[in-house]
Every structure is written in structure tokens, then in C-alpha cells.
Amino acid sequence: MSDFDVIVVGAGPAGSCAALTIARTGKSVVLIERGPFPGSKNMYGGVVYPRILDALIPEWWNEMPVQRWVTRRSTMLLTDTQSLSIDFRSDAWGDAPYNGATAFRPDFDNWLANKAVEAGATLVCSTTVTGLITGANGEVIGVHTDRPDGDLTASVVIACDGVNSFLAKERGMYPHTDAAYFTLGVKETITLSKDIIDERFAVRGNHGVDIEILGGTSGVNGGGFIYTNLNSISVGVVLKLPKLAAQEKRPEEIIAVLKSHSAIAPLVEGGTVSEYSAHLIPEAGLKMMPKLLDDGLLIAGDAAAMCLAAGIWLEGVNFAMASGMYAAQAACEAIEKGNTSAKGLSLYKKLLEDTFVLRDHHKLRRAPQLVLSDRVQHMYPALVTGIVQGMFQVNNPIPKPGLRKILKNERRRLGIRTIDLAKDAITGFRSFG
């Protein structure tokens, strides 16, 4: 007889949604978290898109710990001396049912884990899972923990143990651990008064801004971001690991350069760094996904590389929550049918394939590579800002050039081949079109 029906490892968004789903069916579930409280090990850029929570927590927006509702999204291209923004605002995103919100993960994850506890899940914090326990036929039947006599057994283990997923690796399900598939996210939480934030970012009340930046990462492939919290802003960069490792600038120095850009400095100056943090991001999407299920074992969230890093879309918490929920549904069905083998758990794969989780990843499977490619990173921001500068700069007495001529000149100046431009346009169209 097992200790629990299901063991969920990791009380992040995937684990808590899994535990919540299982607890509601009346099955016994333990949610094991290595931090002193859920969310204490977690950081991210800064925006949650909680739509999927409609399925689990009706009117979640009335209770979720939110910093600001995002009503303004900017995409910014930077070169050393230029910037170009596409700025979008929607009043609808500032009212129920909302779209996205900035939130601190220690608040958000803790809230979500407590929803699972309220539903009957057992939450055990300050406990690190150190390995899997296998049965006579090699099936997963439980976990070892670092507590004395801390072995626990269950019919199914759901590993939501994060981007480093030692459990998926131990099981040999994660062959794609190439550093090129990961980016490092580093950020500063910078304290500024609410009034100053409202004024600088042109928002009111609990409305906020999400700025995604291409360029400005000191030549390291990646991107930058600024998010408004209530009384602070989050400023940071994501950096492709091999590129970061192959140059001289440290992560915090790359943030400092971004902050000193003439387009960014006026937004951040005068603030004090109240917290500095870092985390790895599984950035390569479908290409790096591990095997998602095995006998007695399901993998969800960052552990399953369910992070969508596709340039204009940067999402992860929603994919984690959905994959955790679907893993739980599959685990419950398998337990009810009395077959928790990989075959018995296969509903998980079907649920992922039938919904946005794997559909978005499939559609955008080429996007992460395109967005982090050298041309998109190092040439296209300069190409686009160069074209705009060519259009708007008045060079009297020289007459205005046509757009085609500007494009041709800029393309030549930057040494971009037409064939490459066309290839990337096709890849972009196939992904985003």
C-alpha cells in the first residue's frame, strides 16, 4: 500500500495545479517543496497570463496576489544609440476577466499552493527530493527525500521539479541538456514610488506595463525586459548560455549597460536595487522537450521545458499550470483504471497535444531559434532602426529617398544578404503567420 495516491515534486505553478486537481478528486496527494515556502526558489521575468486558471479557480482575479494588471505592452528594438518601440494599450486588459498581470512568484506560487492545501493536498516544505524509488519492474513508485526516514511511495509521481529537473535526468528522460537550449535570466527589482512609476510609464491605479526588448544585451544573444510592479520595476536580461560564457561581460554588467541606454535610463534612474535574482530558462521549446511520461512518472512545467520563448510571446507560468493540471488528470484516470504504466498515463500526452500547451509549441517550434539567431539579434534591430532613421531624418537639400532605396542602403551598410533576409522572413511567417 502506497503512502499517497500521487506525489507531486515541486510547489511551483505546475506542481500546485497538479496537486489541486488531484485533491479535488478526493485522492491523496503530497506536494513536496524544497524551499521554506512555495515560490521561495522561483523568479521569472514578471508576467503571468492566468487564463487557464478559469478551469481551476473561478474568478481567480479576485484573490490572486497581483502587482499590476498589464494594460500596455511595448516591444522595443535597441541599438547602441537608437530605439524603436511598438506600443500597444488595451483598456479591456485592465478589467475582469483580465489578460496578464505582474506578480511576484513568492506571492503567486504560495497562493496557488495554498489553494491545493485548501482542497486537501498535503504540503511539505523545506524538503528536497533526492531521487526516485523504483519497483520490481523498473516503474517509479516513490521518491527519496533528505528527511530522516523520508522515503515516500505513491501510485504516480509527477515531477514538477523545475528547469534543472534532476528527476527527469535521473530517469534518462532528458537527453537534451545542451547549454545552447538554455538562457540565463537575471533581473533587478528596483524600488521606485508608485507615483513615479505611474508617471514614467503613463499608467494609473493598478495598471502596468510590459516592455520586451530586442538588442541592448551587449552583443550576447538574448533580450531585455522591464515590467512595472506596484512600487517597483523589474529590469533584466535573458542571455543565451554559450554566448554569455564566450565573452567577458558578467550578467549584472550587461544589465548595467541596458540601464544606461538613453531610452531606458529615464525609466529606471533614481531607483534602488531592492533585490537581484537569477534563474535558468528552458528556451528551445519543442526541440528540447524531454520524454514526458514513463511508468509511474509524469514530467510537467519547466522540468518538461514547457516555456514559450518565441520573441513576441514570452510565457511559461501558464504552460506550467496547464501541464500540471493535465498531468494530474492523466494520473487520476490511470489510478482509477488501475494502470499507472506509461501506457495507462498516456492521456497526459493527448491532453497536451489537444490544447495550447503542445499546439503553441508545435506552431512556434522554429521561433526560439530564429529569435535568438545572430541576424535577428545583431543585424535586424540596426536594419529596422536604420530604415526608420532614414525615413525621418531630414537631409535637405538632398531630396527624400524612397523606402526601397533606404532599405537597399541599410541592407548593404550592414552586409545583410537578400537571400538570408528572405529565408528569415519565411521562417518568421511560418511561425507567426
Next chain:
Amino acid sequence: MSVHWPDISFQDRMANSEFRVHERAHIVVNSDSCNGCTTRACVVACPANLFVPTADGGIVFNYEQCFECGTCYMVCNEEGAISWSYPEGGHGIVFHNT
């Protein structure tokens, strides 16, 4: 014209992060491998600046102020030079406004 951003010291940068340090180091570095390493990827990439090269070609490190991100072992190209596991439950980094 770009604005120069005044640097804060690394110590000040880390001062507001909470670390519940355990006596056991969760990072173990094999100094034999490090001595022969020329890339030193961990030194530049670790966001917590835990790895510091020494004059004699080795690397000293501390584990106490680790964000537990995993960058060091991911970028390390010397097989087995950095062994890395999670700290004991309840220990290590505790994020707050992240």
C-alpha cells in the same frame, strides 16, 4: 547620448537577498580539472559571482550566496569539474520580490 549608470558593489547587490546557508556545500568543484581549464566559463557566467580565479590557475568558489540556477554546471566544459545538487530542504536562496 547614453547615460552612465553608477555601479553598485557586488556586495551591495547581494545584500538584499536572503540566504539560509547550510553547512554542507551543495557545489563541489574538482580543482584538478579547473587548473587545466582555459575557458573559465563559470567565472563570467555565474550571476552570483561565486567563482573567482586564483593567481596559481585554480578557482576558488563559495556556495553560500548561490541562486541555485544551474548556470555553472551547464556552461562548464570540463566533464565532472562542477558537481551540483540542491541544498538541503529549507536552505539556500529565499526569493521575495521576484
